[in-house]
Amino acid sequence: MALAARLELRQGQGLVITPQLQQAIKLLQMSNLELEAFVEAELERNPLLQRDERDHEPEEAPAEAPVAEAAADRIDDSTARADLDAAHDAASPGELATGDAPAQAAGEAGGAVDWSRAGKGGGFEGDADGLDGLLAHEKSLAEHLHDQVAVAGLSPAEAAVAQVLIDSVDEGGYLRADLEEIAERLGCGLPLVEQVLGVLHGFEPVGVGARDVRECLALQLKDRNRYDPAMAALLDNLPLLARRDLAALKRVCGVDDEDLKEMIAELRGLTPRPGAAFGGEPAQPVAPDVFVREGPGGLWHVELNSETLPRLLVDQRYHAHVSGKARSDQEKTFVADCLAQANWLMKSLDQRAKTILKVSSEIVRQQDAFLAFGVEHLRPLNLKTIAEAIGMHESTVSRVTSNKYMATPRGVFEMKFFFTAAIASADGGEAHSAESVRHRIRQLIDAEAREEDVHSDDRIVEILKQAGVDIARRTVAKYREAMRIPSSVERRRMLKEAV
Known part of the structure; x- marks a missing residue:
């Protein structure tokens, strides 16, 4: 062709x-x-x-x-x-x-x-005309730390390192930089950077410049003169505390029930985000379209x-x-x-x-x-x-x-x-909104005042079905976890300790 x-x-x-x-x-x-x-x-x-x-x-x-x-x-x-x-x-x-x-x-x-x-x-009618007045500039964490550097009596080299370290501190007060990388970038020795970081750890707010939660809490305990071997062991095993495994904590810390309860109460009095109290960027209020x-x-x-x-x-x-x-x-x-x-x-x-x-x-x-x-x-x-x-x-x-x-x-x-999303009605009536069902689950859990009142996921399913909501247990568990609500076992533990 x-x-x-x-x-x-x-x-x-x-x-x-x-x-x-x-x-x-x-x-x-x-x-x-x-x-x-x-x-x-x-x-x-x-x-x-x-x-x-x-x-x-x-x-x-x-x-x-x-x-x-x-x-x-x-x-x-x-x-x-x-x-x-x-x-x-x-x-x-x-x-x-x-x-x-x-x-x-x-x-x-x-x-x-x-x-x-x-x-x-x-x-x-009656909208606050002075909303901008509520957004007045507050001193940021970085500005607060820079002010303390000016009166800390540091040498020019140490002050330069301190400025770089402060610039690497996030809004929560944590240091988000590698010390070796900072030393290499500034052309100084790692000991000098560590020494200046030690000075930064003495600034207000206490705990600023920490590299993780454990170090942040340890700095605050040292400032209160409450950092002992038992407390150090507790900080080394924070995952056990998150799981409420008190028996294992007593073993690793070498303390009894009363001492452990006091140690946990002391930890609760600390702040894991020391920089949160300082103003950052001015707040940007949402302007509604309708x-x-x-x-x-x-x-x-x-x-x-x-x-x-x-x-x-x-x-x-x-x-x-x-x-x-x-x-x-x-x-x-x-x-x-x-x-x-x-x-x-x-x-x-x-x-x-x-x-x-x-x-x-x-x-x-x-x-x-x-x-x-x-x-x-x-x-x-x-x-x-x-x-x-x-x-x-x-x-x-x-x-x-x-x-x-x-x-x-x-x-x-x-x-x-x-x-x-829609959740079917148990009696064939109008479907229920997923948001309203989540609200009911939170209400049921918030009403738990005693250890005997704690509802399991299965019990919540039964209560909701009696109210006309046809929902599966895995859906209740998914909603509960999305709202960051502990399981019934953990809630019983918490209520028992509170008593």
Whole structure:
């Protein structure tokens, strides 16, 4: 068969994700901090974008039209909305994302949505305006140690070694560096590094600079003049103490029951993280994306936190100026691209806000019992349930709930918190949320006041089945271990010692 070159025309269909659609998808799953950084980058890159710093009160003739209005002049609204809806679900062909008004979504959710307050500052009435005052800078552990080096009377070489050692101390107060590596890096002998470390061990807080828990506790005991051979043997066998193997501890320490109880009580009075009392980096409070408030008649009001919503404008006056001055095709193309990208960005931000509000309203509708009565009434919920209720795809709901937080009367929760696995009901009724079952298990264990009251995992299974929860013993054990609750044998031991 002869080989020959030829031309063919073929017609086909394919999914093409443009850079604008990729941007819309990325915006949807960004947290408010990531979104802020992205908007800052766009402000620097696009000269037509400006931050809206007005008071959002109607004026006679604003110098700059809002981007949403400018976008309406350049892009057909229905076409842009269809493109953006497709963008949110472009990763999965055949997905459909609706763009209904948020008020309608909230109405279907059974809660009133206050969308009108989006430009007036989100939040609950009575929010603490002085929150930043609570984040005042506290002296860090490193600064505290550096201050002590300055008055320790060290030689210049010793002070240099001390600075390096302090820089290797973590927030808990532990030295996270190899002494030989430090000596080699500084070009000094290992004895000098060990000598300076000994000086560091004498600094406040006691126990700082330790390389493990045993050394940290030993330093604190030496400071109290309570480090004797029996206590040293106890520190050498901390795994036995963790397993509550008191018989073996008495043998290795050579003490009786009374002495061992006193030694354990003394260990409990020490701190395994001496640096925890010092301030580190300033605390970063979580800024919720959505506020949920209880309204009259038992309805829940859902509103976006306007403080996390970017406020941008397109400078139409500047656009008219530069477009009139453009002469070459390259300049005209650049100006046109900047305007189109600014318009698309604002459409994407608007759609992102509406989608977040729509998903949040449905979550509130599904979990209204939790908001009203507590965690025991948290219902089983998955992405598919929310997606079907609001006409979106699961991937869209997943993107919306990633790294987003909701402030409710019961606290601030990540949106993923409201999605829990279902545990079947023993009597065939409504399924139970895994989170609510974990809460019941903790309540049962917290109520154990005497050694006779301790419940085994099997007994907990029986109690839960009597309450209508069909759960396996291995599931109870898994939940208990996840909550770091000891086994029934260890809990009996602890209660016996407490008596």
